[in-house]
Amino acid sequence: xxxxxxxxxxxxxxxxxxxxxxxxxxxxxxxxxxxxxxxxxxxxxxxxxxxxxxxxxxxxxxxxxxxxxxxxxxxxxxxxxxxxxxxxxxxxxxxxxxxxxxxxxxxxxxxxxxxxxxxxxxxxxxxxxxxxxxxxxxxxxxxxxxxxxxxxxxxxxxxxxxxxxxxxxxxxxxxxxxxxxxxxxxxxxxxxxxxxxxxxxxxxxxxxxxxxxxxxxxxxxxxxxxxxxxxxxxxxxxxxxxxxxxxxxxxxxxxxxxxxxxxxxxxxxxxxxxxxxxxxxxxxxxxxxxxxx
Numbered sequence: 219x220x221x222x223x224x225x226x227x228x229x230x231x232x233x234x235x236x237x238x239x240x241x242x243x244x245x246x247x248x249x250x251x252x253x254x255x256x257x258x259x260x261x262x263x264x265x266x267x268x269x270x271x272x273x274x275x276x277x278x279x280x281x282x283x284x285x286x287x288x289x290x291x292x293x294x295x296x297x298x299x300x301x302x303x304x305x306x307x308x309x310x311x312x313x314x315x316x317x318x319x320x321x322x323x324x325x326x327x328x329x330x331x332x333x334x335x336x337x338x339x340x341x342x343x344x345x346x347x348x349x350x351x352x353x354x355x356x357x358x359x360x361x362x363x364x365x366x367x368x369x370x371x372x373x374x375x376x377x378x379x380x381x382x383x384x385x386x387x388x389x390x391x392x393x394x395x396x397x398x399x400x401x402x403x404x405x406x407x408x409x410x411x412x413x414x415x416x417x418x419x420x421x422x423x424x425x426x427x428x429x430x431x432x433x434x435x436x437x438x439x440x441x442x443x444x445x446x447x448x449x450x451x452x453x454x455x456x457x458x459x460x461x462x463x464x465x466x467x468x469x470x471x472x473x474x475x476x477x478x479x480x481x482x483x484x485x486x487x488x489x490x491x492x493x494x495x496x497x498x499x500x501x502x503x504x505x506x507x508x509x510x511x
Contacts, residue, residue: 304330308495316373319502328502335503338496342488351507356467358483364509366463368455369393371511377501381489384455389487395455399480400439408435413473419448420462 235244268274271283282288301308307330311319314327321328340349346359353361365371369379382391400409415432417424437446443456450458457465466472466481488497504510 304334308493311498312494316377316498316501319373331499331502332506334496335499335501338492338500339503342492343500346485351504356464356472358465358481360465361463362504362509363507364463365511366458366461367509367511368395368450368452368457370452371505371509373501373505373510376504376510377498379485380501380504381487381497383487384485385482386484386487389489392487393455393485395443396482397443397476397480398439399478401478404435404439404477408432409474409477411435412440413470413477416448416459416473417468417470419460420468421460422462422468 233246235246237244268281269283270285271287272280273283274281307327310327311331314324318324319328319331339347339351344351347353347362348359351362353359355361360366360368367375369375369384378391379393382389382393384393385395386392404412411428411432412435413432414424414428415430415436418426418429418432436444436448440448443454444450444459445456448459450456457463462468464472465483466476492500
């Protein structure tokens with residue numbers, strides 16, 4: 219400390235720490251006793267806490283603590299408590315006809331189904347169909363809000379789709395359809411013709427000459443599944459080609475890709491992963507989003 223700094227000190231001032239910033243010096247005053255006792259108390263509290271509760275990380279877990287407290291166990295107990303409260307409703311939903319569950323006749327069961335179904339959907343289904351169930355356009359994940367359904371949109375049909383899935387190898391009752399890849403069956407000219415025909419029947423801009431010739435190609439190769447008018451067949455899972463609702467896109471390029479190489483989207487079976495009550499609640503929830511029939 220400089221003499222100039224020493225000269226700024228009053229004889230009655232306490233000693234300083236020796237630190238100085240722009241002539242400002244720090245007194246070496248002792249800490250207040252109340253502050254020290256609070257500090258010591260926090261140290262004692264920390265030690266006691268680490269002894270009583272899980273605290274120190276180990277290789278495969280943490281020290282359990284004397285009390286054996288577990289947040290996981292607490293959450294499990296809370297889940298079990300709500301399961302017990304809803305046990306009667308969960309039993310009911312597995313026994314009643316799905317079509318009979320509605321807001322007017324079974325308000326309590328309907329409300330439970332909507333809430334449970336929404337939770338199940340957000341956890342297991344939203345990754346593909348989106349949180350709002352609008353699907354992912356042109357990516358093969360269908361919009362569940364509209365009234366366009368490959369295998370039907372009644373609550374029972376939705377239940378079957380959720381329970382067994384689509385084109386998966388895990389469930390023998392899975393929905394199953396398979397479109398032929400026409401790349402090695404039709405010529406490039408015939409593919410161009412049928413693509414323009416599909417564009418034409420879906421009220422999109424198309425080459426009239428190619429579309430006219432494409433009708434014959436369509437009737438010979440596509441009508442067996444999609445119907446002579448291209449309206450599709452729900453029993454076969456063949457989509458309606460006239461409504462401009464497309465799983466993989468309705469541009470000329472996307473349609474050509476579909477014709478040449480086919481599509482083969484897969485949905486898992488949920489019957490082995492979710493309980494029947496959860497599957498039924500999800501079916502009621504999806505049906506109630508607005509697109510159910």
